[in-house]
Amino acid sequence: MSIPLDVITEILSLLPVNSLMRFGCVSKQICALIDSPEFIKLHIRFFSANMDSLDIAVQLLDHPLDSCPKNPIKVIGSCNGLLALPRYWRNKVYLLNPSTKKHQLLPNIVFDSESHYNIPVISQFGFGYDASTDDYKMVRIVMSTKQVFVYSLETNSWKRVQDFSHHSSSTIRLRGGGAFAGGALNWVEVKSDCCPLLIIALITAFDLKHENFFAVPLLLRKN
Amino acid sequence: MASSSSSSSCSSSSEKKITLKSSDGEALNVEKNVALEFEPAKGFLEDNSEEADDEAIVVPLPNVSAAVLSELIPYVKQRLELSAKPVQKKLIKAFDDQFTRHLSDDKLGELMLAANYLGVNYLLDVLCDVTADRIKNKSVEYVREFLGIQNDFTPEEEAELRAQCPWAFEGVDQD
Structure with a gap:
């Protein structure tokens, strides 16, 4: 047979x-x-x-790269079963498929000369899938300089795209880890210095196809 | 009732019988609506639609044995009756479970081949589900045998592949 x-x-x-x-x-x-x-x-x-089975969702993640017990691993992005994990102390990121245990270390970003000595520390990351090019993309926003870099798994390289800008003069923080939804990575944009209470201003999204930011208006606004 | 019942006034279309001829030469009488669920039979009946008397038509099904056909026919018949009623998903699921529960691996494979050949996709989906469930914790050797696949790796190549993911070989069921 x-x-x-x-x-x-x-x-x-x-x-x-x-x-x-x-x-x-x-x-x-x-x-x-x-x-x-x-x-x-x-x-x-x-x-x-068919994600009706959660029994395999919670399991000890046996990841191959890091063994330093002082640095708990944070997941900075996930999409289609792939995880993006940081190695903060070396400013590196790697992608891991926990099911196959295959992983790939992303190359370093080559910063241009103006910021070369000012090594950026605080970055926001996001990881998602661009269906238009059948490619996985990692986005890194350097909060101090507002530079935005996009990594493509297809080319295994970073490129700089248009800076992250906004019209407000107040300090902006991004929260929410760049959740992947609707072909875009989404952050909650929080103005933190104008009011003692946090005010959710809007959701900022990065379109993975066009590689630009757009604002998602919120229906409800609390004052 | 929809089809034109020309001669006999009392017989409805669902009571019309067609003869299917199996690979081993047996003739099986089935209701026309059941026969129409089998793609090759449907095609054959359409090609021979000028034939006045359905009873005279013998549809050859050279890839399916009488043993398999006689399991398929009652399944399809009952499945058709169930699907005709509204919101019977749970009942259909229970019926499918009951049908597949006691199938041997060999019978499962035979039915899968037949369902594929006859284009009975709802049955094929169910059988694929059952097969996946049955093999998911089994050994490589078991799956080769089940799916009828010849191993074409050299022992060295296979050992190398196994070494790449040793965890995938842990906790495998006994064959």
């Missing part, structure tokens, strides 16, 4: 990643199938439409 490949593909697309990693050893054809971008997309589509 030999099951046709399209039926095998459907069966495999229903399996968890752990099983797929194992079944890569079944044959060369199955190995190539599981590794193909088409299959990966099929698998992501199925599992994002």
Whole structure:
């Protein structure tokens, strides 16, 4: 009995990643199938439409790069099962697929000369998927200089895009970790020095396709 | 009722019988609405629509045995009855569970091939689900056997692949 490949593909697309990693050893054809971008997309589509099982969602993350116990790992972005994790003390970021345990260290940003000696520390990160180019992108906003850099997984490189600017003179803070939704990364923009109470001004979003910022108006505004 | 029942006044379309001929040469009588669920039979009936008497039509299904057909026919018949009623999702699910629960691996594979060939996609989806559930904790060897796939890795290549993800081989069920 030999099951046709399209039926095998459907069966495999229903399996968890752990099983797929194992079944890569079944044959060369199955190995190539599981590794193909088409299959990966099929698998992501199925599992994002069927997230009714939370029993695998909470598990100890065995990550490969960092072993320093004094630096708890923060997740600075996640999308389609990939995590973006920082190595703050070296100003580095890496991407990790916790299911396959594969990871990739992102290259350093080459800052231009004007800010070269002023090494920026406080940055906001966001990580998401650009469907228009089928690419994963990491965004880094350097809060002191308002410089914005975009990393593309496809090219494995950073580029500088238009600075993050706003019209207000008050200090702006971004909160919310660049949540990925609707093809954009979203932050809550908080004005922190005009009022003792935090006032949510608006949601600032970064469009991953056009690589620019836009404001998402809030329906309710509290004073 | 919708189809033109020309000669016999009392028989409705669902009671009309078609003959299916299996790969091993057996003739099985089925209701026309059941036969129409099988893509090759549907095509055959459309091509031979000028034939006045449905009873005289014999549809060859050279890829499906009589044993498999005689399991499929009652399934499809009952499934059609269930789907005709409104909001029966839970009932259909229970019916599918009952149908697949006691299938052996071999029978599951045979039905999957037949459902694929006959284009009965709702059954194929259910069988794929059951198969995925059955193999997800099984060994590589078990899956090769189940899916009928020949291993074409050299022992060295396979050992190298296994070494890349040792955790994926932990906690695997007994075959």
